[in-house]
Amino acid sequence: MIQFNAFKLVLLCTFLTLFTMSSMADAARGRVKIDSDNNVVADNGVKLRGAPFFLDIFAISDMKNNDQAYKDYFMSVAKDYNMNLVRCSPWIGNWAYMQKGDIWYEDHKDKISHLIDRCVTWAEEAGIYAVINMHIEFGTTVNLQKSKDFWGLYAGKYKNKTHVIYELVNEPDIPSAKQNMSALYSYVRNLAPNTHLILWSPNNPSALPVADIRNNSSGIDYSNASVGYHIYEYIVGKRVQHDKADEYRDEFPTINTEFYSLTDANYYPIDYEFLVDNIKVMEDRGYSWMQWSPVFNYKNTNQNLDNDDLKFSSTYKNRVKNGYGAASGIGTYWPKDHGLQDDEPTSGVTGKKRIQDGWKGRYLHASANAGWADVQSVDLVPNWGSQKWVIESAGNNTFRIRNVWTGMYLTASSKNEWAPIKIDPLNSSWSSQRWFIEKTGNQYRLKNQWSQQYISSPENQWDVMRQAKLRDTWGSQKFTLSAY
Structure with missing residues (x-):
């Protein structure tokens, strides 16, 4: 009986060793x-x-x-x-x-x-x-x-x-x-x-x-x-x-x-x-x-x-x-996650936000409830959903920006400088709807992943937001994100 139990113990140890090795391989x-x-x-x-x-x-x-x-x-x-x-x-x-x-x-x-x-x-x-x-x-x-x-x-x-x-x-x-x-x-x-x-x-x-x-x-x-x-x-x-x-x-x-x-x-x-x-x-x-x-x-x-x-x-x-x-x-x-976890979004960026430019103090505004509508620069009207946005993490330190009124997403219309910024229904495969949100002091720049250009606000109210190459000193490329 003692020999038999010892034999079973050997089998058990062998099984546990193989199981452990298998678990390590699965890791x-x-x-x-x-x-x-x-x-x-x-x-x-x-x-x-x-x-x-x-x-x-x-x-x-x-x-x-x-x-x-x-x-x-x-x-x-x-x-x-x-x-x-x-x-x-x-x-x-x-x-x-x-x-x-x-x-x-x-x-x-x-x-x-x-x-x-x-x-x-x-x-x-x-x-x-x-x-x-x-x-x-x-x-x-x-x-x-x-x-x-x-x-x-x-x-x-x-x-x-x-x-x-x-x-x-x-x-x-x-x-x-x-x-x-x-x-x-x-x-x-x-x-x-x-x-x-x-x-x-x-x-x-x-x-x-x-x-x-x-x-x-x-x-x-x-x-x-x-x-x-x-x-x-x-x-x-x-x-x-x-x-x-x-x-x-x-x-x-x-x-x-x-x-x-x-x-x-x-x-x-x-x-x-x-x-x-x-x-x-x-x-x-x-x-x-x-x-x-x-x-x-x-x-x-x-x-x-x-x-x-x-x-x-x-x-x-x-x-x-x-x-x-x-x-x-x-x-x-790149994230401080030892390369093993999902990228972490920029702190404080996601959620319900109004987006105000740092030059004229106006807000991103969806011009119409229709695909491919322009995004304009407009003074604040607090109850307008067209000026309310939801910033969503899209992975790899990028974000999508959804308009509350239309349900559509901020989109770069082309790779050309000065191309207009649009809204359009979600297409998860489009990098033109993904944005890097780069912190600069107490403000942020919004850079499109596809075009590699930055949202720039115009001088006049109701004019269209456009994209341009980075200009470090331009307040028109700096935005405040405020919760509503």
């Missing part, structure tokens, strides 16, 4: 999804905000000898920096020239496999996503067989890991990418039917026009795949490449997987002006993003880092996390 992030604005987002609808992890083969010994330090990096990404993704980029540029059976090929493959295994595990334990990127050197020809060699090792291996995403190439030679992308997609999709796949990933959107993507996407199902792109814009405040990326998103699910933030694209020091500028514009435009620096584990023959570099630096924390604007940082641009 991994759910698969990413595509929102109504064609952004790739987390399982809870929050933007993906990613840190880099460059897997240089020369650093494998350091990584094995400092396992906890590397693991802590993944934990810090979520806990300390409010991000929810790490982009794992094993350097295989030279692998393209190796052959199966070659001792260097086998050695390289084994080391990369160790690196990727650890990344997948650490990300799962941290409750964040891992992007596995076949990180070929910029401009490398996309050799279909060599690409299959790589993805044949990993695509099926992690297919059931819901927190893992595959980025099939990195900054490829464009002609070969166009020739082989559909075939490579089909190969990986067959091995991983449910994994989100990021395709294309040019070094700049200008390098790959949207028409070329459209014309070379035969057989690609973009319901669970997206167009990746990089931004390397070398003048602060310039928006040419960002505007090109908007063209991608108009047609395909889209995600930024790398952007400029280093003085010399590959090496320290970080250029914080560019880092802040790029994150700000992508946050404003609603994109998910992955930055290229700091360069955790960027250790090779040209740049040797020690363990003090195996983390975000205090300078990064001070400049990026804890401030706002190019001079101090962009920390307020």
Whole structure:
């Protein structure tokens, strides 16, 4: 009887162990999804905000000898920096020239496999996503067989890991990418039917026009795949490449997987002006993003880092996390939720509000109870529902603004400067009905997500409200939100 009970105890312990392991697996992030604005987002609808992890083969010994330090990096990404993704980029540029059976090929493959295994595990334990990127050197020809060699090792291996995403190439030679992308997609999709796949990933959107993507996407199902792109814009405040990326998103699910933030694209020091500028514009435009620096584990023959570099630096924390604007940082641009919860709306903004401009002191007024009616600037009439609005959270730090009298929503009529502001029935897929509400002192600016322009009030009563580019000093772009 004692032996029997002991046997049952062993079975019970085994069951509990398996149950615990199963429960831990269930705690991994759910698969990413595509929102109504064609952004790739987390399982809870929050933007993906990613840190880099460059897997240089020369650093494998350091990584094995400092396992906890590397693991802590993944934990810090979520806990300390409010991000929810790490982009794992094993350097295989030279692998393209190796052959199966070659001792260097086998050695390289084994080391990369160790690196990727650890990344997948650490990300799962941290409750964040891992992007596995076949990180070929910029401009490398996309050799279909060599690409299959790589993805044949990993695509099926992690297919059931819901927190893992595959980025099939990195900054490829464009002609070969166009020739082989559909075939490579089909190969990986067959091995991983449910994994989100990021395709294309040019070094700049200008390098790959949207028409070329459209014309070379035969057989690609973009319901669970997206167009990746990089931004390397070398003048602060310039928006040419960002505007090109908007063209991608108009047609395909889209995600930024790398952007400029280093003085010399590959090496320290970080250029914080560019880092802040790029994150700000992508946050404003609603994109998910992955930055290229700091360069955790960027250790090779040209740049040797020690363990003090195996983390975000205090300078990064001070400049990026804890401030706002190019001079101090962009920390307020994403929520302090460790990347795991829904974005929190701006405090005190939602609810029943009148919206009064800071120039003439007049109020937003719906001109008629009809779709596409103008929104005007009118002196206060307290009992008019046409001057009463309800501000509703729309997720990702955006808001919809509903008129009480008409039940319709504040809408940008076009992307053109000076276009009139309208009201129209709700269309949940329209970013023209979503607004960023930016605090400026004791007032707010109302910026449209689609047009990227601000509501501006006119000089004369009964004139139409219009949108314009930001003018910092204009009271006509500043509004008071008062409860009624």
